Amino acid sequence: MTRIAIVGSGLIGSAWAVSFARGGCEVSMFDTSRAVAAAALSHVARMADQMAGADLLFGESADTVCSRINVAATLDEALSGADHVQENVPEDLEIKQAVWGELDRLAPATAVLASSTSALLPSKFTEALSGRHRCVVAHPINPPSLIPAVEVVPAPWTDPQVVERTALLMERIGQTPIRMEREIDGFLMNRLQGALLQEAFRLVDQGIVGPEAVDIGIRDGLAPRWAVSGPFETIDFNAPGGVREYVNRYQGMFMTMAQHQKDPVDWSGPVLNRIEQQRRATVPLAELPRAQARRDSRLTALMQFLRGNRA
Amino acid sequence: MTRIAIVGSGLIGSAWAVSFARGGCEVSMFDTSRAVAAAALSHVARMADQMAGADLLFGESADTVCSRINVAATLDEALSGADHVQENVPEDLEIKQAVWGELDRLAPATAVLASSTSALLPSKFTEALSGRHRCVVAHPINPPSLIPAVEVVPAPWTDPQVVERTALLMERIGQTPIRMEREIDGFLMNRLQGALLQEAFRLVDQGIVGPEAVDIGIRDGLAPRWAVSGPFETIDFNAPGGVREYVNRYQGMFMTMAQHQKDPVDWSGPVLNRIEQQRRATVPLAELPRAQARRDSRLTALMQFLRGNRA
Numbered sequence: 271m272t273r274i275a276i277v278g279s280g281l282i283g284s285a286w287a288v289s290f291a292r293g294g295c296e297v298s299m300f301d302t303s304r305a306v307a308a309a310a311l312s313h314v315a316r317m318a319d320q321m322a323g324a325d326l327l328f329g330e331s332a333d334t335v336c337s338r339i340n341v342a343a344t345l346d347e348a349l350s351g352a353d354h355v356q357e358n359v360p361e362d363l364e365i366k367q368a369v370w371g372e373l374d375r376l377a378p379a380t381a382v383l384a385s386s387t388s389a390l391l392p393s394k395f396t397e398a399l400s401g402r403h404r405c406v407v408a409h410p411i412n413p414p415s416l417i418p419a420v421e422v423v424p425a426p427w428t429d430p431q432v433v434e435r436t437a438l439l440m441e442r443i444g445q446t447p448i449r450m451e452r453e454i455d456g457f458l459m460n461r462l463q464g465a466l467l468q469e470a471f472r473l474v475d476q477g478i479v480g481p482e483a484v485d486i487g488i489r490d491g492l493a494p495r496w497a498v499s500g501p502f503e504t505i506d507f508n509a510p511g512g513v514r515e516y517v518n519r520y521q522g523m524f525m526t527m528a529q530h531q532k533d534p535v536d537w538s539g540p541v542l543n544r545i546e547q548q549r550r551a552t553v554p555l556a557e558l559p560r561a562q563a564r565r566d567s568r569l570t571a572l573m574q575f576l577r578g579n580r581a
Numbered sequence: 582m583t584r585i586a587i588v589g590s591g592l593i594g595s596a597w598a599v600s601f602a603r604g605g606c607e608v609s610m611f612d613t614s615r616a617v618a619a620a621a622l623s624h625v626a627r628m629a630d631q632m633a634g635a636d637l638l639f640g641e642s643a644d645t646v647c648s649r650i651n652v653a654a655t656l657d658e659a660l661s662g663a664d665h666v667q668e669n670v671p672e673d674l675e676i677k678q679a680v681w682g683e684l685d686r687l688a689p690a691t692a693v694l695a696s697s698t699s700a701l702l703p704s705k706f707t708e709a710l711s712g713r714h715r716c717v718v719a720h721p722i723n724p725p726s727l728i729p730a731v732e733v734v735p736a737p738w739t740d741p742q743v744v745e746r747t748a749l750l751m752e753r754i755g756q757t758p759i760r761m762e763r764e765i766d767g768f769l770m771n772r773l774q775g776a777l778l779q780e781a782f783r784l785v786d787q788g789i790v791g792p793e794a795v796d797i798g799i800r801d802g803l804a805p806r807w808a809v810s811g812p813f814e815t816i817d818f819n820a821p822g823g824v825r826e827y828v829n830r831y832q833g834m835f836m837t838m839a840q841h842q843k844d845p846v847d848w849s850g851p852v853l854n855r856i857e858q859q860r861r862a863t864v865p866l867a868e869l870p871r872a873q874a875r876r877d878s879r880l881t882a883l884m885q886f887l888r889g890n891r892a
Contacts, residue, residue: 389834411802419802446801448794456838458790458798462777463812464835465842469776470812479769483759485811487769490757491722491730493811494887496804498879500796501774501781506860507873514857517848523700524775525845527767531776534839537828546825549817562818568809568890575886576805579879 271296272439275348275381277373278358279310279341282386285413286356288317291338292327292415293443299341300348307341314339317415324574326416328444349377354439356408358386366395374399382432382439384408388460391453392425403429406436409457410445416573418446421457469531475541481548497576582607583750586659586692588684589669590621590652593697596724597667599628602649603638603726604754610652611659618652625650628726635885637727639755660688665750667719669697677706685710693743693750695719699771702764703736714740717747720768721756727884729757732768780842786852792859808887 272295276283279301287297287310301307318332327335342348349355355377359369366387373383383405385392396405407423414420422437424430437447448458456464470484495504502513509515535541553561583606587594590612598608598621612618629643638646653659660666666688670680677698684694694716696703707716718734725731731751735744748758759769767775781795806815813824820826846852864872 417802417805419798446797448797450790451788454789456834458784458794459802461838462780462798463803464838465780466773466777467812468839469773473769473772477762478765479761481813483769485814486757486759487730487773488807489811491728491770492774493804493807494728494883495880496799497808498883499876500800501778502792502856503796507876512866512869513860514853517853521848523767527772527775528779528845532843534836537832542825542828545813549824555823558823565810565818569806571890572805572809579882
């Protein structure tokens with residue numbers, strides 16, 4: 271039985287707990303905030319129920335999954351016997367460094383230490399640790415219980431076997447690991463998202479399209495195709511000779527565009543007023559949580575569909 | 582009853598025919614190739630059956646939809662009484678210019694002339710036409726019968742009412758129009774795809790990830806979320822204060838990345854060998870059509886799901 275310690279049991283930590291427990295692991299959660307720790311189990315139960323309703327617990331019942339999750343009174347207790355530690359504390363370098371010092375000191379010598387950070391490179395908070403070879407980033411798209419992709423990112427001193435062991439654990443619990451060769455700002459997914467957003471802000475800034483057009487073009491255009499075949503798979507399908515023929519045919523068009531996609535736009539300039547105006551006209555700020563909940567429930571249904579229709 | 586002329590009845594033209602007919606229009610198809618014209622109706626029938634099976638004919642039967650589609654013997658006959666002409670001839674400027682000269686001469690003065698081109702700006706083949714004010718691009722993601730998004734792109738001399746009339750027609754037949762203020766290389770969707778691909782090629786070229794990681798990061802990570810909420814909607818949901826707070830929090834991270842995303846990579850360099858190798862190891866070239874057919878049938882099922890789960 272694989273034992274998991276979840277350190278930081280807010281929204282991300284709780285979702286990780288469900289994901290690991292669904293995969294058959296024994297999970298112990300810890301949070302320095304008593305209020306967050308107290309809320310964690312009921313949040314876990316709510317998520318597990320929702321996932322069960324969408325048939326996303328891989329045939330297990332919500333009760334069975336929840337029975338594998340407990341809340342520890344101390345960090346020491348949570349880490350006791352852990353094979354894998356998943357850290358989800360705030361994205362603040364000083365906090366991370368302090369917490370990681372403790373994790374390395376208290377966790378069993380054989381445990382892998384993984385961070386859910388999206389914003390900090392693993393080298394920034396593991397360099398000084400004596401166990402830095404066992405430290406890695408495992409960054410999910412939230413919530414990991416719903417979205418499979420997880421970026422596994424080594425620091426320069428991370429043992430390659432730690433990357434591999436983490437990737438295999440992710441596969442075992444139903445996530446899809448993205449193996450990165452080395453750390454880089456934004457990892458993979460935020461770099462791809464950033465490149466796309468950069469062009470989206472530019473097109474609105476230049477008055478070529480309104481903000482809604484961008485959402486339509488992705489939501490009702492590119493994303494459905496990408497949800498069944500990734501970007502390289504997609505262009506590989508788009509020419510009879512595969513990706514090589516696609517590149518031969520279309521590289522010229524994309525290189526012409528690239529000449530005008532070099533300089534970043536100031537996202538917080540006038541373009542932000544235009545985007546915010548369109549968003550608030552569509553969803554007033556007070557309605558945002560409700561609209562987000564509707565989006566999340568559609569996303570849950572979509573993931574149920576996609577899980578049931580794997581290639 | 583709106584009358585549509587489809588000029589060029591290959592794969593794209595046939596898919597357009599199903600889309601317009603499903604929306605209640607009377608469709609007349611024409612192709613200069615007798616072989617293509619002869620194959621068009623059976624291709625239309627096959628598509629209509631597949632769409633009916635996935636409940637994508639908006640409650641109409643395949644027979645009813647097909648009964649609204651005929652093949653004309655001459656261009657003149659196809660254009661007779663047309664309200665909207667949808668052109669799908671090869672992406673060759675000389676061919677386009679020749680065909681558009683004919684369309685402008687032969688189509689009723691009140692007809693809108695729309696091109697499915699993805700690669701040519703509308704100004705390139707409409708400038709010399711006396712009816713150039715009624716010319717526009719209506720570029721679908723293939724096949725339009727399945728994917729809703731359609732880019733509506735004016736030339737500098739296109740009458741804004743022609744853009745609006747085309748967008749409304751698209752809405753009426755169940756497409757989602759993207760209204761562009763002016764023409765630009767790659768329009769909206771290929772510009773967004775290009776920006777994302779550029780970064781994908783760069784990350785593989787630099788040895789940060791393998792090609793498969795890119796496909797996982799989009800297919801199992803970003804795309805499912807984007808298929809229910811577009812990129813601006815998504816970041817608007819990702820901070821309690823909406824898009825403005827998101828930009829305040831994360832612009833710094835994205836601007837740091839942008840500094841390293843300026844120079845285009847040579848897609849046909851060594852990086853292409855690596856991508857092609859991975860793709861061909863996954864799907865040998867001879868298997869590509871079969872893999873694509875599987876992808877398309879999953880995409881059809883996904884579109885049925887998404888159409889039935891609109892916000």
